[in-house]
Amino acid sequence: MSSEECKHSVVINYSCVQCGKPMDQTYLDKNYVRADPNSSVVMISFEEARNRNLQEEQRLIDAKKLSLVIDLDKTLIDTTEVRDHSEVEAIKKLDPHATEDDFFEFNMNQNLLIRYRPHVREFLASIAPYFDLQIYTLALPSYAHAILSKIDPDDKLFKNRIFSRTAEDFAMLREEAMRNRTDIVHKKNIKKLFPYSDKLVLVLDDSPEVWYCDDNKLFKGLVQIKRYSYFTRQGPNFPPTVNPDYVEDDILIQMRSVLIEVHDLFYKNYDPEQSHVIMTLHQRKAQVFEGKTFYFSGLSDADARSFTYLAEEFGALVVDSFTPYTTHIIVGEGGADEEVQKALKYNGVYVIYLKWLFECFIQYARLEESTYAAVGIPCPTDGPDELQEQPEAEVSSGDFDFGMDEAEDKEPSRNVQRLTYDDIKDDPDWMTKIMEIETDSEAENEEEEEGGCLCRYGNDEEEGGEEDCACEEE
Numbered sequence: 001m002s003s004e005e006c007k008h009s010v011v012i013n014y015s016c017v018q019c020g021k022p023m024d025q026t027y028l029d030k031n032y033v034r035a036d037p038n039s040s041v042v043m044i045s046f047e048e049a050r051n052r053n054l055q056e057e058q059r060l061i062d063a064k065k066l067s068l069v070i071d072l073d074k075t076l077i078d079t080t081e082v083r084d085h086s087e088v089e090a091i092k093k094l095d096p097h098a099t100e101d102d103f104f105e106f107n108m109n110q111n112l113l114i115r116y117r118p119h120v121r122e123f124l125a126s127i128a129p130y131f132d133l134q135i136y137t138l139a140l141p142s143y144a145h146a147i148l149s150k151i152d153p154d155d156k157l158f159k160n161r162i163f164s165r166t167a168e169d170f171a172m173l174r175e176e177a178m179r180n181r182t183d184i185v186h187k188k189n190i191k192k193l194f195p196y197s198d199k200l201v202l203v204l205d206d207s208p209e210v211w212y213c214d215d216n217k218l219f220k221g222l223v224q225i226k227r228y229s230y231f232t233r234q235g236p237n238f239p240p241t242v243n244p245d246y247v248e249d250d251i252l253i254q255m256r257s258v259l260i261e262v263h264d265l266f267y268k269n270y271d272p273e274q275s276h277v278i279m280t281l282h283q284r285k286a287q288v289f290e291g292k293t294f295y296f297s298g299l300s301d302a303d304a305r306s307f308t309y310l311a312e313e314f315g316a317l318v319v320d321s322f323t324p325y326t327t328h329i330i331v332g333e334g335g336a337d338e339e340v341q342k343a344l345k346y347n348g349v350y351v352i353y354l355k356w357l358f359e360c361f362i363q364y365a366r367l368e369e370s371t372y373a374a375v376g377i378p379c380p381t382d383g384p385d386e387l388q389e390q391p392e393a394e395v396s397s398g399d400f401d402f403g404m405d406e407a408e409d410k411e412p413s414r415n416v417q418r419l420t421y422d423d424i425k426d427d428p429d430w431m432t433k434i435m436e437i438e439t440d441s442e443a444e445n446e447e448e449e450e451g452g453c454l455c456r457y458g459n460d461e462e463e464g465g466e467e468d469c470a471c472e473e474e
Contacts, residue, residue, distance in 0.1 A: 074228050265283065310357075347387065352372040
């Protein structure tokens with residue numbers, strides 16, 4: 001009997017547990033998936049995987065819970081390399097708000113200092129009643145388990161739901177890159193965790209562009225969190241120091257409210273046949289700028305397209321010129337144009353800098369505009385004419401595509417860190433090099449390409465320094 005004739009559901013170490021028939025890798029790849037995403041020892045058939053997925057989904061529905069997959073680096077922690085313990089002590093003295101429990105030293109081919117994001121323990125404990133929590137990291141298991149041992153020592157929160165890359169995964173990546181003479185691209189595939197249905201799944205990550213599905217489309221169930229860049233370094237020969245902007249970081253408190261709101265909205269309107277949490281997330285985003293009309297001034301065509309897409313995703317109507325119902329003129333690097341003069345004739349128009357929009361995206365809220373007001377312009381304007389009502393949008397709920405944006409034929413954005421073919425083809429220590437990428441929190445940002453990272457608008461540039469991208473991959 002050939003392996004193709006075996007239809008049993010479980011395979012262990014390339015052999016069927018029922019009939020003992022050996023299986024080759026090609027057949028397994030076509031007909032089986034991993035029972036445990038972290039190991040290829042036990043494989044189960046697609047049908048078995050589907051049944052397990054549906055059973056787990058029903059368990060969550062009965063408990064009125066969702067699944068939340070959480071990134072590690074730059075989401076819950078920040079990491080830097082230190083030369084010795086004296087550098088560790090020097091860093092701790094720079095943060096008067098931190099305690100010993102906020103730091104963790106770890107050695108993994110290099111001496112690492114980990115800073116847990118403020119409120120991380122409170123955040124995880126408060127959302128656990130609403131979500132099954134999982135970790136998905138591109139680092140090795142020893143790294144992930146060591147990090148979590150201090151914030152979930154009894155494994156009550158994650159319950160061993162930790163997906164990380166194994167040595168085998170790295171070897172397969174290298175083999176594929178060598179065979180195709182291509183780069184190693186670090187992606188996260190949601191289908192590895194939920195092969196058949198992701199209707200109850202959200203992801204919390206600082207880098208949305210690394211999340212894909214099997215069909216090479218971006219996963220839309222992602223709640224983007226502001227990148228946690230606690231450590232900073234003036235240069236390769238200087239010791240790390242602390243970024244003061246992140247000492248009192250409270251974004252996890254804000255994200256807690258957003259996630260629970262999405263959960264409550266999902267189950268409030270739950271329909272077994274139609275409900276999908278991606279749609280619910282879309283609805284929550286659209287509440288932020290509902291009824292508001294934006295006009296962008298001083299942006300390149302590429303940036304205007306990118307910000308238009310995001311603004312519309314968060315509920316705004318975007319127009320190509322000022323209208324009597326335009327509520328916000330958002331000014332980019334090119335400055336204010338002649339449309340602002342039209343706005344001054346009206347009462348109630350906000351002329352504000354682009355950083356306001358970025359902060360609203362990150363916090364999932366419409367922030368107070370006056371803090372970001374354009375210099376020399378009343379905020380809001382106080383002209384004699386009153387603004388008109390925004391016309392009703394002719395878009396039905398059925399028009400929402402909660403499939404995924406096409407990702408084919410696109411170069412990876414700078415959120416996706418890569419090793420080139422030349423980096424690994426003759427390098428016996430290729431795995432260490434990959435791990436250095438995975439844990440290096442000081443990697444320099446590449447020049448932004450069209451349609452790429454938008455976060456340069458969300459970070460103040462220090463005099464004489466370089467901007468720090470808020471979306472760089474871990």
